[in-house]
Amino acid sequence: MFSSRDAEPVGERDDAWQKLDRPLRRILPRSLMGRSMLIVLIPLLVTQAIALGLFYGTYLNVVSRRLSDGVTGEVSLVIAMIEHTSSEAERTLVLQDASSRTQLGFSFQPGETLSRYGTNHVLGPMDDDFARSIRQNLGRPYDVDWSESPQTVRASIQLPQGVMVVMVPVKRLNIGPIWLFVVWAVSSSIVLFLIAGLFMRNQVRAIRRLGHAAELFGMGRDQGPIRPQGAREVRQAAIAFNRMQARVNRFVAQRTAVLAGVSHDLRTPLTRLRLTVAMIPTFGPIRAETLKPDLADMVADIEDMERLIGSYLSFARGEGAEEPxxxxxxxxxxxxxxxxxxxxxxxxxxxxxxxxxxxxxxxxxxxxxxxxxxxxxxxxxxxxxxxxxxxxxxxxxxxxxxxxxxxxxxxxxxxxxxxxxxxxxxxxxxxxxxxxxxxxxxxxxxxxxxxxxxxxxxxxxxx
Incomplete structure (x- = not known):
């Protein structure tokens, strides 16, 4: 059996849920159309967020690291080649040949030293990956300047003989225009949301038409059977409403006919009673005085019955087919x-x-x-x-x-x-x-x- 202490956390959870549920009810839409679109929108946004997270968190990071490793690998190869040169002319030829083959701009500044180290601008994974790759693959002091040109990145590597400057095209490090993927994801979500909205509007329209017809029928404004539209369940509800409407109208018509017929038939004997009372003979004044109170009571009873029957006829007429x-x-x-x-x-x-x-x-x-x-x-x-x-x-x-x-x-x-x-x-x-x-x-x-x-x-x- 559960003790009272076991039931307390459940009650506390219920209270917490009620406190959270009340603000949500104020925020959430109340219409079926709004809630249906919200049901479509939330999974769509969650799916797109997961896709963006997976894409940028895994694939783009891997591609960015591989591009940076490729550039630093070529730079490392060039550094190894110039370290084995014996003259400045030979070093110049090596740098010119490397520039033509790798699409990187190499230059050497003999006897120079770096005045600063690291990177001066961080745009995202591309900057971090390039700096990390230089640090890990080259193992030398470096300086990366992203403000040299919008199309190139200036990377300075400290060597024993001086500083080697490498002009790296941004396209060698960039993984592509990220905004294209964002625009594609957002635009596809909007298109899917609009298509879902068109379908949901047709379904909600059929439900609204059914509700409007039911409200008018409840007000006595019978506009005839409605045309079933929408999903199968909505069509079944519309067909059931038409059948109910026909049964109610048939019942009202039968009850009206019965009430009108009974009330009309009762008026005939009442009329005969009134005539009979009026034609009762009186023999002499004593006889008339004796019968007068009884006749007055009988006439009053007949009038009450006629008034009651008139009310029934009025009730029956009120159930008629008068149009609003x-x-x-x-x-x-x-x-x-x-x-x-x-x-x-x-x-x-x-x-x-x-x-x-x-x-x-x-x-x-x-x-x-x-x-x-x-x-x-x-x-x-x-x-x-x-x-x-x-x-x-x-x-x-x-x-x-x-x-x-x-x-x-x-x-x-x-x-x-x-x-x-x-x-x-x-x-x-x-x-x-x-x-x-x-x-x-x-x-x-x-x-x-x-x-x-x-x-x-x-x-x-x-x-």
Whole structure:
């Protein structure tokens, strides 16, 4: 079994990883395109870095040492030859012959001594290798001057009789223009990165199209099946989405047809009941006074049932195939407020500027506002409409001065998705219709406390 001391290092490692993971999340891209390109870029850079390291660390160093050893070998041979000469003229002939055969410039300064030793300029492996080769192969004092000329290097070797000067062409020591290899590596990496970006963009485009179609479908803006594109897995996801979309549309159509049919069929017997109640004969005043309360209760029950069936029909119509269009919302609020006043309600005001538009189903949204206004008129009497525009959404608020709901009651209704019975015995279907239509638009609904003292319903709709 593991003890608590065994678990502590694991927890410390987890904490350390979390501390490291948080800054990385801020730096790393959040999009799929960015992360995919990062997955391509990092191995590419690591591969190029390893290639450059191996090339410059092994191959170029070996070539540079061999070039330097070749030059110093020729210089060593010339030194050995002039040490065996007996006269200055013979030494001059040897140096001239060596210059013509080795492409090195040899000259001799008899009786001279070096005033400085070593090398005066370090450019990289080429300088170090040449100085090292002179030191190891010749074993004599030397001075290497890299500032003599851009094309030549002046190497002075101290000999017993004087100083031998060797003018070495830089091309004899240089391993070639290194920047060509760097440019080739960088340009090839950029080309590969761009090609990978083109392929990844096509794949990400198919995923974005799928996500956009799913978002529009969630808002009730059905634009039909999408064309499968991209990789096989993305195509399978698109095909599955099209099948799901077809099943959901078929289910909604069947439910709408059932609700509409049942609600319509129930209205026929209710109409007959209303006619029957209206035609019940009364025999005399005593009989009429006895039946009048019972008839009034029956009529009230029939009206409640008709109102409930009307709500079901409204719910069924809200699930219809109305197409979303760009709608001006302030004018719709004014129309609903005017209709509420004609129905006997009191509208304290309609707030919000004109010209605020959103893509909605006009009839369905009007039904939502009418239901909320009717609820406010029935429970409070006075109400207020307000419209506020955000960057990505539009908020419509309907407030009343009724008794309102407690915070716990509002939370309970929200948690139960608006299907709980209200305190006055209603089924709560009106709020269900409102919630269903708003959610079909891709929006949300909140119940808040109204400044008027009653209940406030906040509808949030995407633009």
């Amino acid at each position: 269009v760009l709608t001006e919302l302030r004018g719709m609020l004014d129309d609903v407020a005017a209709a509420t006043v004609r129905a006997g309600g009191q509208v304290l005001g309609v707030e919000g500027r004109e010209g605020v538009e959103a893509t909605v189903r006009p009839d369905a949204l009007r039904r939502v506002l009418t239901n909320l206004a009717e609820n406010a008129r029935r429970h409070g009497g006075a109400m207020r409409f307000s419209l506020r525009e955000g960057e990505r959404n539009v908020e419509i608020t309907v407030e009343d001065n009724g008794p309102g709901l407690s915070a716990s009651r509002r939370a309970a209704i929200s948690e139960l998705n608006g299907t709980t019975a209200s305190q006055d015995g209603n089924s709560g279907l009106g709020l269900t219709i409102v919630r269903d239509i708003i959610h079909a638009h891709g929006g949300s609904i909140r119940l808040v406390e109204s400044p008027l003292g009653g209940l406030g319903v906040v509808l949030s709709l995407p633009k």
